[in-house]
Amino acid sequence: MNAQLSNIDFAALRTLRLVFRRGSFTEAAAELNVNQSTVSYTIDRLRRAFDDPLFVRQGATIAATDRCRDIVSSVEVVLGEIERAASPAEFDPAVASADISISATYLSRSVLMPPVLRALRRASPGIHLEMITGFTNAKDHLLSGRADIALTPVSIEESGIYGKRLLTSPYVCVMDKANPLTKGPVSVAEFASARHLVIHYGATWRPIYLQNLDQAAETIDVVASTPDPADLPHLIPGTDLVCALPELIARQFASRLHISPCPVPAATDVQMYWPARLNRSPLNEWLRGLIEDAAASVEPTMA
Template sequence: MVQTSTVDPLSLDFAALRTLCLVEDSGSFTAAAQVLGVNQSAVSYTIDRLRAVFHDPLFVREKGRQIATARCQQIMDEVRPMLTTLDRLARPEAFDPAQAQARFRLACNYYERLLIVPHLVALLREQAPGISLEVVNSRGRGPEILLHGGADMLIGPRPVAEGGIYVSRLWAEDYVCLMDPAHPAAAGPLRLDIYLTLDLIDITYEGNWTSPYLVELERSGHAITPALKVPSPAGVARLVAGSTLVATIPRRLAHEIGEGLRIVECPVPGGFDITLVWPPRVHADAMHQWMRGQITGLRRQFAGE
């Protein structure tokens, strides 16, 4: 129940706001209390004070979890960047990766999780074992997640809306066709008229991304008639193997997952850039500058520079 008494908002401190976020992250007062090293009653008292300030229940219990109300989500969207900024200000400017203790949140999707994240994990274990990595699924909302404090960095296709964020190009990508070696078209080269008759897999990316080759195909007055639609490139190699299905996927991804399969040049142009994106709040931070440098260093491996 929301308290009716009025509490001065200026009486709140950052610890109370951090507690709010921890309850949301963990889904319970008990788990938040464990992270903070206090008892559950202390967390309950803090949430009650916040309820009195914001005149909202903030959390409702559903299926054993504390679920944030819409008003609470709005509050946390404003609070999280403030907490991140405070953490940055409290961190010494000098940065020693070997001694650093921090959490780094990376927003990306399947392509980056498969190709880039393993290299980043290995690098952190070797050079900065105290930095823990959390991977967030960007689902086409990367810039929004960054600006709302849900991640520290984004790797993925160049975002459509670039206002208020930094963007650095990593490398260029294009498309190839992945098919079984016994497929009649596997010998290549593949003409457009033949391509359009194949049993094509349409990777929809859950409506969050339209592959540039499909955009180019539409511009030329053509469209595919897919034999199968899937939400992600995950698992397409198994779908292709031993079948007549053909998957049109980014070149580097095809070489990563296509062992034993045939990779044929796609007859439809449609390249795009893989970019590194970060918000202004971490631009000058020493740790984040170091992380950006490590990821940029992967360019030599993936782009052949």
């Protein structure tokens, strides 16, 4: 074994994890309540032990090397097991105290998280929950420790991350209630010739129905786009625009917009992911159970 590696302790590994999560020596030092020089000294020790720079400068920021990412992934598992072993043998939600972060899309925040939050307030008032917007960046949220759980339609295939599909929601079309297309089922030809508002979610994500249109060599006229589904009841009324989106979101706007089945077959999954370091965490397991219960209670979507 590398002699220098044998001298590395858990405190040094926690410092490495924190610098990786925060992307800053300064922020890590502030959180640890130590001088930045102390953090720098610890990282220098780890650099020699692992024979890797671990972090490199990119302008005013630092970026982790690929080797550092691999090391932190393993460190997360080791520290997670140590922290789990140090936790009480019996988990009692009523007396638990912790800060939890969940990375989630609009669908999950608006459909799954309300009943989860109500259950948390009833059963575990000492839990503080932070919800952050997550989509294609959900994997990074988990690997960096920014999130303890991620709810996303994007598949994550990464060593050190576990996952489970929670539910599927088909796509539907929403439009102004005076739109002529409300008179009957919307055909593929009518859908293709309509004027569209597209939800781009502010990420490098191409909605499922557009992917399916690409495969069918069909195109649509996109005249407007927005990153947030909550904008639809404000943007669509009084226009000729059509928007396709998951039915679980569309049903929230049923009082203000007309909903029709989408003629282009498409559906989106809601998948739950969590890091290996928390796989056996009693708190994380309990919270995942609350989320699964919320998903199971969702009313079936329209066919």
